Amino acid sequence: MRRSAGASTVVWVHDQNPSCPASPSTDASAPLMPPLFDWRFAADPYPAYAWLREHAPVRKTRVPSGVEAWLVTRYADARQALADPRLSKSPHHHGEQGAHGKGKVGIPGERSANLMTHLLNIDPPDHTRLRRLVSTAFTPRRVAAFAPRVRELADTLIDGFAGRGEADLIHEYAFPLPIYAICDMLGVPRQDQEDFRSWAGMMIHQPGSPRGGVGRAVKRMRGYLAELIHRKRAELDRRGEGADDLISGLIRASDHGEHLTENEAAAMAFILLFAGFETTVNLIGNGTYALLRHPGQRAVLQRAVADGDTGLLATAVEELLRYDGPVELATWRFATRELTLGGQRVREGDPVLIVLAAADRDPDKFDAPDTLDLTRSDNQHLGYGHGIHYCLGAPLARLEGRTALAALLHRLPDLRLAAQPEELRWRGGLIMRGLRTLPVEFTARG
Numbered sequence: 001m002r003r004s005a006g007a008s009t010v011v012w013v014h015d016q017n018p019s020c021p022a023s024p025s026t027d028a029s030a031p032l033m034p035p036l037f038d039w040r041f042a043a044d045p046y047p048a049y050a051w052l053r054e055h056a057p058v059r060k061t062r063v064p065s066g067v068e069a070w071l072v073t074r075y076a077d078a079r080q081a082l083a084d085p086r087l088s089k090s091p092h093h094h095g096e097q098g099a100h101g102k103g104k105v106g107i108p109g110e111r112s113a114n115l116m117t118h119l120l121n122i123d124p125p126d127h128t129r130l131r132r133l134v135s136t137a138f139t140p141r142r143v144a145a146f147a148p149r150v151r152e153l154a155d156t157l158i159d160g161f162a163g164r165g166e167a168d169l170i171h172e173y174a175f176p177l178p179i180y181a182i183c184d185m186l187g188v189p190r191q192d193q194e195d196f197r198s199w200a201g202m203m204i205h206q207p208g209s210p211r212g213g214v215g216r217a218v219k220r221m222r223g224y225l226a227e228l229i230h231r232k233r234a235e236l237d238r239r240g241e242g243a244d245d246l247i248s249g250l251i252r253a254s255d256h257g258e259h260l261t262e263n264e265a266a267a268m269a270f271i272l273l274f275a276g277f278e279t280t281v282n283l284i285g286n287g288t289y290a291l292l293r294h295p296g297q298r299a300v301l302q303r304a305v306a307d308g309d310t311g312l313l314a315t316a317v318e319e320l321l322r323y324d325g326p327v328e329l330a331t332w333r334f335a336t337r338e339l340t341l342g343g344q345r346v347r348e349g350d351p352v353l354i355v356l357a358a359a360d361r362d363p364d365k366f367d368a369p370d371t372l373d374l375t376r377s378d379n380q381h382l383g384y385g386h387g388i389h390y391c392l393g394a395p396l397a398r399l400e401g402r403t404a405l406a407a408l409l410h411r412l413p414d415l416r417l418a419a420q421p422e423e424l425r426w427r428g429g430l431i432m433r434g435l436r437t438l439p440v441e442f443t444a445r446g
């Protein structure tokens, strides 16, 4: 629908998606905006993001949960908004009180499970204190020491399907690897890790996982973590030293100076699991899918892996994060006062969603942004965010991504897609971008 409004022509763009209200663009020659948040959009959101970047770079939109939020799509605006202290992470600043409790913004079930005090829900000074604390436990040394375990996990999982000549790479590889990795790192005993696998499956509705919503899985995880923290603290008190795992490290750090309440410790362990799991599933899933659809690029990476060229492996993983990253939108932010963003007036209490996937394809920032170029070296993508909430687990994610992709290309050199791209289904969530399944085939190996 188009209409003229006085001297300046306003185009009312008719979104075919009824959940997405019509809104004005000032460009009379603009083509209609592709629909947002339907299944076609899930398969390929990039044309709609290109439209938004060009015609309505900061645009109020109703998201599928029913909440109206500003979508920010240009790189420069996105980077500025990610670091803007006027945008709070705390749902208390949301104008629509109660939306968080109903799971319309944030992680469903976290409020009722008493898990609100984690890094992605808080602002300075609490954020500064808790981030410093966890940083002392989540050190580069700890991540580096973990490399052999990640490689062992990748090999064991590949052993599980290599003899069959076909597999669903999400279910059998991308999904279990990060769960076992983060459980090991936190110090969840091996015999309890299957519980985590099933709770994590409930969270992302993984086929074969027990039925029940995200809220139920979050509650179970919370109960387990509280008990585990209790046990580890008792072990530390009894023996004077505990295991060399992340939860024991957190308890130790809180005993030496700054205080971490038991509730904060549970919320911290929870967010490490939550933030570190589906993201990495999608890095491995989206990354492998992109490689399979770009045989020339995949051949370059395969040669580099065979030659032990870790430099190219590193730039390749960054490019895969930019090209089709796991976190499509940064997590919810709320304006603490009126502000201007990309020329739009954002009111106090308004939710703001920064579209990392759109920013990372902005032609004003990246040359040939829609081209996958694994050798791209000037690549300041926003896939891990920016500012004080920059991904805490980035070193672990990089380790897992590089290891998982290298192991696949090395062990299954003729890996290929076993479905047409249009047959693949993407998960419907707002924040994350990832495939439900990734069927592949390859020459079976004993």
Ligand code: HEM
Binding pocket: 082, 119, 120, 131, 182, 271, 272, 273, 275, 276, 277, 279, 280, 283, 321, 325, 326, 327, 330, 331, 332, 382, 383, 384, 385, 386, 388, 389, 390, 391, 392, 393, 394, 396, 397, 398, 401
């Ligand atoms: C490829 C994998 C990953 C990607 C793409 C990713 C991406 C991100 C992004 C975009 C943010 C910022 C969100 C925002 O500002 O709204 C973030 C924050 C965070 N990530 Fe990751 N992440 C990944 C893996 C991990 C892993 C493995 C862990 C931990 C084990 C982790 C832990 C966290 C935590 C704790 C935060 C919150 C930091 C803060 O608020 O200070 N992430 N991540």
